[in-house]
Amino acid sequence: MGLQDALDTQATRLNTTSLQELLRSDATRAESFSLRAGPLYANFARQDYDKAALDALLALADSRGVRAAYKRMVDGEVVNVTEQRPALHTALRGDLSPAKTAHDAFEVAKATRERMHAMVRKLRADGIRDVLSLGIGGSDLGPRFIVDALGQDADAPRVHFVSNVDGHALERAIAGLDPATTALIIISKSFNTQETLANAEVARAWLGDGGARTYAVTSKPSSAEAIGVAAERVLPMWDWVGGRYSLWSAVGFPIAIAVGCERFDALLRGAGDYDRHCLEAPARDNPSIWHALTAVWNRDARGRGSLAVVPYDDRLKLLPAYLQQLVMESLGKSVTIDGAAVGAQTSPVWWGSAGTDAQHSYFQMLHQGTAIVPMDLIGVVNADHAHAANHELLLANLLAQAQALAMGESADDPHRNYQGGRPSTLLLLDALTPEALGTLVAFYEHSVHAQSVLWNINAFDQFGVELGKRLADRTLPALKGAGATGDAVTDTLIAELGRRAR
Numbered sequence: 394m395g396l397q398d399a400l401d402t403q404a405t406r407l408n409t410t411s412l413q414e415l416l417r418s419d420a421t422r423a424e425s426f427s428l429r430a431g432p433l434y435a436n437f438a439r440q441d442y443d444k445a446a447l448d449a450l451l452a453l454a455d456s457r458g459v460r461a462a463y464k465r466m467v468d469g470e471v472v473n474v475t476e477q478r479p480a481l482h483t484a485l486r487g488d489l490s491p492a493k494t495a496h497d498a499f500e501v502a503k504a505t506r507e508r509m510h511a512m513v514r515k516l517r518a519d520g521i522r523d524v525l526s527l528g529i530g531g532s533d534l535g536p537r538f539i540v541d542a543l544g545q546d547a548d549a550p551r552v553h554f555v556s557n558v559d560g561h562a563l564e565r566a567i568a569g570l571d572p573a574t575t576a577l578i579i580i581s582k583s584f585n586t587q588e589t590l591a592n593a594e595v596a597r598a599w600l601g602d603g604g605a606r607t608y609a610v611t612s613k614p615s616s617a618e619a620i621g622v623a624a625e626r627v628l629p630m631w632d633w634v635g636g637r638y639s640l641w642s643a644v645g646f647p648i649a650i651a652v653g654c655e656r657f658d659a660l661l662r663g664a665g666d667y668d669r670h671c672l673e674a675p676a677r678d679n680p681s682i683w684h685a686l687t688a689v690w691n692r693d694a695r696g697r698g699s700l701a702v703v704p705y706d707d708r709l710k711l712l713p714a715y716l717q718q719l720v721m722e723s724l725g726k727s728v729t730i731d732g733a734a735v736g737a738q739t740s741p742v743w744w745g746s747a748g749t750d751a752q753h754s755y756f757q758m759l760h761q762g763t764a765i766v767p768m769d770l771i772g773v774v775n776a777d778h779a780h781a782a783n784h785e786l787l788l789a790n791l792l793a794q795a796q797a798l799a800m801g802e803s804a805d806d807p808h809r810n811y812q813g814g815r816p817s818t819l820l821l822l823d824a825l826t827p828e829a830l831g832t833l834v835a836f837y838e839h840s841v842h843a844q845s846v847l848w849n850i851n852a853f854d855q856f857g858v859e860l861g862k863r864l865a866d867r868t869l870p871a872l873k874g875a876g877a878t879g880d881a882v883t884d885t886l887i888a889e890l891g892r893r894a895r
């Protein structure tokens with residue numbers, strides 16, 4: 394049976410059973426729909442499937458070969474078939490496979506990490522007070538999120554991230570910095586990304602050090618050296634790590650600078666431990682597989698087009714932005730690995746922000762709007778501050794929202810009626826340690842991979858972003874007055890820009 398048919402069979406069977414009924418009819422559900430892996434606890438009780446549907450979903454994971462595909466990826470097989478590459482981000486954080494490709498990748502990643510740690514120590518010893526990290530997408534979102542989540546060491550150089558080519562971003566970042574005590578890291582796997590190279594040119598002119606404090610992280614070291622970055626300050630990346638899976642590599646250089654090498658290694662350890670769990674555990678004990686099956690259920694059995702992720706921990710406020718690239722760049726595909734139409738809906742829109750702020754913004758729509766938006770709600774059991782009352786309030790809100798969304802509350806006044814039936818998954822970390830954070834990110838990575846296997850799509854290419862980049866290259870000369878683009882609307886807009894420019 395195909396994926397869609399298998400989902401439809403269960404969805405049709407459950408069509409007249411509400412989430413409230415599912416919850417009321419099975420007192421064991423809260424326990425039996427939950428599982429733990431290391432510091433991560435996941436509870437799926439408030440998803441609108443029952444035990445029989447869950448069993449069918451788990452059988453689907455087996456029949457689609459989710460675990461075997463994961464093993465092939467970890468072993469270093471060419472899983473990114475459109476680009477003929479392995480996807481070995483797991484080798485960046487553990488020696489998980491005896492396969493030669495994977496083991497060699499682990500060794501080269503380890504050697505690079507040792508070099509990177511030496512560079513971190515030297516930067517600190519040299520009296521560098523600020524570091525400008527230039528990169529975009531996978532060369533920015535991961536490090537930016539992790540540094541924000543873990544917090545910068547008080548005695549470390551302050552790391553400032555700039556991604557946008559908008560000159561205001563760079564200008565704001567360097568305002569108040571002293572070029573004499575600032576180092577620059579240019580992070581670009583391709584070393585060919587317009588935004589990063591444009592920002593690098595401006596930043597290097599501002600730095601005015603002849604390149605002495607400029608570092609690069611790239612899979613094209615010769616391109617970095619060609620613009621004057623000394624070879625000893627270039628850290629390698631490899632084509633077997635996708636940008637959005639790369640924070641564990643030298644792309645994490647700003648993380649190691651800001652939070653220290655020990656906490657960086659602990660982050661990797663947490664992810665590596667989770668990888669091992671995924672390799673060894675059956676699907677039933679694998680939170681990522683449950684999460685992926687739930688995502689596919691919501692998308693294709695229930696037709697829900699978006700998913701909101703709301704961390705109830707301010708330190709995780711950049712997680713939604715990080716996940717948007719991880720999920721939507723990986724799963725925003727319409728064709729299978731063989732190039733045929735997928736025959737199901739793939740990635741929903743992922744969005745969200747930190748609770749409780751989000752409650753006072755868009756939760757009205759989530760409670761009473763016409764669209765049902767499944768959610769990932771995330772909490773951290775133990776806070777790292779001394780304000781116990783605040784933390785209790787935060788957790789109470791997290792639990793209350795999940796209950797209100799699911800159960801609702803009926804009222805005669807339609808305006809005051811809460812329909813309920815709005816599904817959510819609750820994720821809890823014991824504490825926001827680097828290990829737990831590594832586990833959380835690896836949990837999402839593996840869910841994305843499992844979803845890609847269920848849909849039979851390639852989670853590791855991103856050709857969809859290329860056309861816009863090519864057109865921007867062609868538009869630039871027209872914007873500078875050298876001819877027209879040939880697209881009537883674009884040319885009209887360029888003329889309008891010209892008329893209004895100061």
Ligand SMILES: O=P(O)(O)OC[C@H]1O[C@](O)(CO)[C@@H](O)[C@@H]1O
Pocket residue numbers: 529530531532580581582583584585586589636637722855858
């Ligand atoms: O690291 P690079 O090569 O500068 O690319 C940055 C980002 O651009 C993309 O290729 C497309 O947006 C991402 O996949 C990548 O993370």
